[in-house]
Amino acid sequence: MSDPHIVSSFDDELKYLIRRVSEMGGIAERMGGDAIAALVNSDAGMAQRVISEDIVLDEAERDINERSILVIAKRQPMAHDLREIMGSIRIAADLERVGDLAKNIAKRVVAVEGSGQPKKLVRGLEHLAELALTQLKEVLDAYSTRSTAMASSVRQRDEEIDAMYTSLFRELLTYMMEDPRNISACTHLLFCAKNIERIGDHATNIAETVYYMATGAQLLGERPKVDETPSVTAAGK
Amino acid sequence: MANFHTDALANSGNGTAHAKQEGAKSANTRGVAKIKAESVNVFYGENQAIKNVSVDIDERQVTAFIGPSGCGKSTFLRCINRMNDVIESCRIEGRILIDDNDIYAKGVDPVILRSHIGMVFQKPNPFPKSIYENVAYGPKIHGRTRNKSELDSVVEQSLRRAGLWDEVKDRLAQPGTGLSGGQQQRLCIARAIAVDPEVILMDEPCSALDPIATARVEELIDELRQNFTIVIVTHSMQQAARVSQKTAFFHLGHLVEEGPTDRIFTNPEDKRTQDYITGRFG
Ligand SMILES: Nc1ncnc2c1ncn2[C@@H]1O[C@H](COP(=O)(O)OP(=O)(O)OP(=O)(O)O)[C@@H](O)[C@H]1O
Ligand SMILES: [Mg+2]
Numbered sequence: 099m100s101d102p103h104i105v106s107s108f109d110d111e112l113k114y115l116i117r118r119v120s121e122m123g124g125i126a127e128r129m130g131g132d133a134i135a136a137l138v139n140s141d142a143g144m145a146q147r148v149i150s151e152d153i154v155l156d157e158a159e160r161d162i163n164e165r166s167i168l169v170i171a172k173r174q175p176m177a178h179d180l181r182e183i184m185g186s187i188r189i190a191a192d193l194e195r196v197g198d199l200a201k202n203i204a205k206r207v208v209a210v211e212g213s214g215q216p217k218k219l220v221r222g223l224e225h226l227a228e229l230a231l232t233q234l235k236e237v238l239d240a241y242s243t244r245s246t247a248m249a250s251s252v253r254q255r256d257e258e259i260d261a262m263y264t265s266l267f268r269e270l271l272t273y274m275m276e277d278p279r280n281i282s283a284c285t286h287l288l289f290c291a292k293n294i295e296r297i298g299d300h301a302t303n304i305a306e307t308v309y310y311m312a313t314g315a316q317l318l319g320e321r322p323k324v325d326e327t328p329s330v331t332a333a334g335k
Numbered sequence: 336m337a338n339f340h341t342d343a344l345a346n347s348g349n350g351t352a353h354a355k356q357e358g359a360k361s362a363n364t365r366g367v368a369k370i371k372a373e374s375v376n377v378f379y380g381e382n383q384a385i386k387n388v389s390v391d392i393d394e395r396q397v398t399a400f401i402g403p404s405g406c407g408k409s410t411f412l413r414c415i416n417r418m419n420d421v422i423e424s425c426r427i428e429g430r431i432l433i434d435d436n437d438i439y440a441k442g443v444d445p446v447i448l449r450s451h452i453g454m455v456f457q458k459p460n461p462f463p464k465s466i467y468e469n470v471a472y473g474p475k476i477h478g479r480t481r482n483k484s485e486l487d488s489v490v491e492q493s494l495r496r497a498g499l500w501d502e503v504k505d506r507l508a509q510p511g512t513g514l515s516g517g518q519q520q521r522l523c524i525a526r527a528i529a530v531d532p533e534v535i536l537m538d539e540p541c542s543a544l545d546p547i548a549t550a551r552v553e554e555l556i557d558e559l560r561q562n563f564t565i566v567i568v569t570h571s572m573q574q575a576a577r578v579s580q581k582t583a584f585f586h587l588g589h590l591v592e593e594g595p596t597d598r599i600f601t602n603p604e605d606k607r608t609q610d611y612i613t614g615r616f617g
Contacts, residue, residue, distance in 0.1 A: 100610075101610060101616050103613070103616075104615065104616060174572070175613070176576075176601075177602060177603055178602075180601070181601070314601060
C-alpha cells in the first residue's frame with residue numbers, strides 16, 4: 099500500500115474495511131464450496147449450515163456500508179482513498195450476493211435428493227462450481243494484493259464458465275426430454291447451475307472493481323459475456 | 336480588449352457595458368486561454384519562490400491553485416495582477432499574457448491592470464471607510480457609474496452577490512472595519528466585483544468564513560464564471576473539487592500537475608499530488 103496518512107486513525111479505518119471485506123470473501127468462498135459439497139453428497143446437515151451462515155454475510159455487508167459512509171463523512175477522502183472505500187462497498191455487495199446464491203443452492207439439496215439424483219449431472223455441476231469458485235478465490239487474491247494482472251485474467255476467464263454453463267444447460271434439457279421423471283430434479287439442478295454461473299459473474303464484477311481501485315480506470319474491452327441459453331432449444335439438440 | 340496602458344484609461348469609462356459585451360462576444364470560444372504564463376520565475380532576494388512555471392488559464396472557467404503552505408500559490412497569484420511589484424525584494428522573470436498582452440510590458444499601468452483583474456486576499460482588508468464607500472470606491476475612481484443612483488445600485492448589487500446585503504443594508508454608513516471577519520471578507524468580495532473585472536483572483540477567500548457564508552461565496556463563484564475568469568487559491572480540497580473546472584498543484588515553487596479538476600481529485604498522475612490530496616506524508 100501507499101504511504102501512511104498523516105492522521106493515523108484514517109489508516110485504521112481503511113484497514114478495518116479491507117479486513118472486513120477479506121473476511122466476507124473467505125466466508126462467501128466457503129459457503130459456495132460447502133453448498134456444492136452438500137449437493138454432491140446429499141448432505142442436508144451441511145446444507146443447513148450454509149443456509150444459516152448467510153446472515154453473517156448480510157451483517158458484514160451492512161457493517162461495511164455503515165463504516166464506509168462514516169469514513170466518507172469524516173475524512174472526505176480523495177483519489178485512491180475514495181476509490182478504496184467505494185470499492186469496499188461494491189465488493190461487499192457482490193460477496194453478499196454470492197452468499198445468497200450459495201444459500202439458494204443449499205436450499206435445493208433436499209429437493210434434489212428426494213427426486214432421485216442424476217449422479218452424472220451433479221458431476222457436471224461440480225465441475226462448473228470448481229471453475230466459478232476458483233475465479234472467486236483468485237479475485238479475492240487479486241483484491242488483497244491489488245494485482246491488476248490477476249484481476250484482468252479473472253475477467254477474461256468468465257467466458258469459460260459461460261460456455262460450460264451453456265453445455266450443462268443443454269445436457270439437462272436432454273435428460274428432461276428423455277424421461278419426464280427427471281424433470282423435477284433437473285429443474286432444481288438447472289437453477290443451481292444458473293446460481294453457480296452467477297457466482298462467476300460476481301467474481302467478474304469484483305475483478306473490475308479491483309482493477310478500478312488500483313488504477314482509477316475501467317477495465318476496457320468488451321466484457322466476455324455470452325449466455326446462449328435462450329437460443330438453445332430442444333430442436334437445436 | 337484588455338489594454339492596460341495608461342492611454343487606455345479613457346476607454347474603460349463605459350466599464351460595465353463594455354465588460355458584458357466582451358463576455359457575449361467570446362461566449363462560444365470555450366477553453367480559450369485568458370491568461371498565459373510563460374516560464375515564470377519569482378525571486379524574493381536570493382530565495383526563488385516560483386520555478387519556471389508555465390500554465391494556461393482558461394477563460395470563463397474557475398482554476399484552483401492548491402499545494403502545501405509556502406509552495407508559492409499566493410506569490411504566483413500576485414504575479415497575475417502585478418501585486419508583487421510593491422514588494423521591494425521581489426523580482427519576476429518570464430512573461431504573463433492576458434488576452435495576448437504582456438502585462439509586464441513597458442507602459443502598462445498596474446492601476447488600470449488591477450481594475451480589470453480584481454483580487455480578494457487571504458486576510459480581509461477593508462479600507463478604513465464606510466461599508467458603502469468600500470464598495471463604491473472602485474466604480475467611482477474608474478468612472479464606472481454616471482450618477483448617485485447608479486452607484487447605489489452597483490453597491491447594492493455587489494453586496495447582494497457577495498451575500499452580505501441583508502446583514503449590512505441598515506448600516507451602510509458604518510465603518511467596514513467594524514464588521515466581523517467573515518463579513519469583512521464578503522465586503523472585500525463585493526468590492527472586487529463592483530468594478531466588474533474580467534479576471535478575479537481569490538486567495539483563500541473562505542478561510543475565515545462559516546459554512547453558510549462559504550456556500551454563498553461558492554455559489555457566487557459559480558455565477559461569476561459565466562462572465563469572468565476566476566483563479567482561486569484554497570487549502571480545502573473539497574472546495575477546489577466543488578468550485579473549479581481546472582486544478583493546478585504547486586509544490587516547492589514548481590507546478591507539479593494541472594488538469595481537469597475531476598481527474599486531479601479522482602486519479603492524479605504525480606505521486607506528490609496524490610500524497611497531498613489524500614493527506615499522506617510526502
Ligand atoms: N514578501 C515576501 N518576502 C520574502 N519572501 C516571501 C514573501 N512572500 C512570500 N515569500 C516566500 O515565498 C515562498 C512562497 O510563499 P507564498 O506566500 O507564495 O506561499 P503560499 O503557497 O501562498 O502559502 P500559504 O498557503 O501558506 O499561503 C515562501 O517560502 C515564502 O516564505
Ligand atoms: Mg498564500
